[in-house]
Amino acid sequence: MMKTYKIYTLGCKVNQYDSGKLSAQLQAAGLVMAGKQADLAIINSCAVTKTAMIKSGRMIRSAKKENPGAKIALIGCWVRASETKLAGVDFVIGGKEIIKQINRIMNYESGIRNKIQNPNNKNNKIIINSDKSRYFIKIQDGCEQFCSYCIIPYARGGLKSRGEAEVIGEVEQAVKAGYGEIVLSGIHLGLYGKESQLLYSVIPASEPPRKMRGGLRITRPYRTGTFGREPAMTNYYNGARDENLASLLKKLVKLKNLGRIRLSSIEITEVSDELIELIKNSGKICRQLHLPLQSGSDKILKLMNRPYDMNYFKNKIKQIRRVLPDMAITTDVIVGFPGESEKDFRATEKFIRQIKFSRLHVFPFSAQEKTSAAKMSGQVKEKIKKRRADLLRKLNLKLMADYKNKFKGRDLKIAVEQIKQNKVMGKTEYYFDVSADKKSLKNKNIRVGQIIKIKI
Known part of the structure; x- marks a missing residue:
């Protein structure tokens, strides 16, 4: 019976968020994060570069070695970006049905009936546990830029955004949990609020698991068309919502007890006049x-x-x-x-x-x-x-x-990341690291995640 799990994560902040969310959901379903050997080892893979794919392969072998009796499940970008047969992998999970498929794996292997919550369920109140100072929240997924060197549009699919209400709810929980800095992340963050339709051929979630070479194949989406070429038709729409990054930020900066917000990465073509003014005037956006x-x-x-x-x-x-x-x-x-x-x-x-x-x-x-x-x-x-x-x-x-x-002698706020002996270390809103002697600070009751002011 599956009782313990480990998640191995490679790649970007979006992958890290996905792993953290999945970990919280597994714990809510009754599984325990393993200290040593696990019953289920999940590799959240990266395929952004050839080097990343090589590292993903090494991670599979390492997970198998560390957990000799475990079932090995592969999720993440490699699942959709590569047709390579992977030795040592028992389950390959792709598409939008990861939670359903993990449930099916658990049922298939051990008869567990305590289902993992779906992250899109409006009643889902799970917040990721972390001892880090910053809370990363994925608000958007997918990309259709189709840069000639990049495989991510094929690995992540089209544009998808979480609703403002759902994002605000999770940020409120993170603030209550003591996180001073909230980092909004996405694959194409500047197009938050946009949705697109891409054509995929998938094994339906309702279909029984299939035995494949090396284990059980759950689902794999296939994109129509060829790699490196933009699809013939793309339908962008906002659905019934009128939401974008600026509208979301305007709501977030009004949240009670919010420390500050950071944007992870954004295309320069999506830095609007409105966004620049918001950063200038809000006092809450890094x-x-x-x-x-x-x-x-x-x-x-x-x-x-x-x-x-x-x-x-x-x-x-x-x-x-x-x-x-x-x-x-x-x-x-x-x-x-x-x-x-x-x-x-x-x-x-x-x-x-x-x-x-x-x-x-x-x-x-x-x-x-x-x-x-x-x-x-x-x-x-x-x-x-x-x-x-x-x-x-x-x-x-x-x-x-x-x-x-440039900032020498100035007072700046930092998000505390580490406290070691008498040293307090953290990151400024301008994204450089600083440290200070704890004795020099007025407030001696400092914790990781707190926003404090220090002299540079």
């Missing part, structure tokens, strides 16, 4: 935006199928900084994309210096075999990718230090 750049070359941006050019990006940053001069702008950059010449790379480096980002996340291009970028000519050698990535990572250290130095 003055930090993560705006993926990916490349500083218009030629490469076009090959990537990104929704902007360099002129648009530069002008939008100027607009943001006219209103919010100290705004932290963090970004992602891919180096070694097919066709990226030394001139293209130098243009990217120059643009990064001009914009003065406060932090860079640098990724060497990783070819996903089912994306159009993997088939492009002009593939860059690994040693060149590494050299370019190393150069930008070195530049990142300088950018981070320069930005942090």
Whole structure:
């Protein structure tokens, strides 16, 4: 009989949220998180890069080794993004019916009848247990940008958003639980409130489990069309709701005892005038935006199928900084994309210096075999990718230090992340880490998750 479980998570904050929610639901159904060996090991996989997929494979093997008698279940992006047969996996779970299928696994294996709650049930009051200072809440899923290097639209499907009332309810619970910072996350956060219809062929949830090679195959959605190509028809609609990111934020900032809200990542084309003014005037939204750049070359941006050019990006940053001069702008950059010449790379480096980002996340291009970028000519050698990535990572250290130095002598609020002996460590709203001597603080009764003021 299944009594214990473990969840192994790779990838983004959305994956982490999904794992946390599933863990809370498993506990509500009577299962216990295992200290050592588990009866059920769930791997929440990532497929955003080839490296991530390799790590997911390693995680499966590691979970099998750590839990020799466990049933191994695979969920997450790899399930829908790859047709690879995975050794050691007993259950492959994809689509929108994860909770139903986990229930079926439990019933199939042990006759457990205490069902896991569906996360979309309006009566579901589960809040994720965490000792972290920040509460990550997924408000949106899916993407239809179809960047040429990215497999996520196929792994996550079309745009889906949770209703405002449901999001507000969960945030209220997180605030009551003592979380000082709430992080709104999504695969395409800026399109919160949008819904889309994609065509999938799935095994119905009502159909009995099927035995497949290596175990029980529950469900796998298949996308019509080919990878790396936008679907012929997409129907965007808001349903009966008139909801978007700005309307949600306006409601959230009014919540009693709310500390602050952070946006995880948003496309620069979705940073509206209304959003900029909200950040300026609310006093509750962190003055930090993560705006993926990916490349500083218009030629490469076009090959990537990104929704902007360099002129648009530069002008939008100027607009943001006219209103919010100290705004932290963090970004992602891919180096070694097919066709990226030394001139293209130098243009990217120059643009990064001009914009003065406060932090860079640098990724060497990783070819996903089912994306159009993997088939492009002009593939860059690994040693060149590494050299370019190393150069930008070195530049990142300088950018981070320069930005942090701007705040020396100022009083800033931090979300406390750790308290070790006499040191209090946390993150400012501008997304850099600081520490302070506990003795120097007026309030000595400090806890993780609390928002406190310190001098930088």
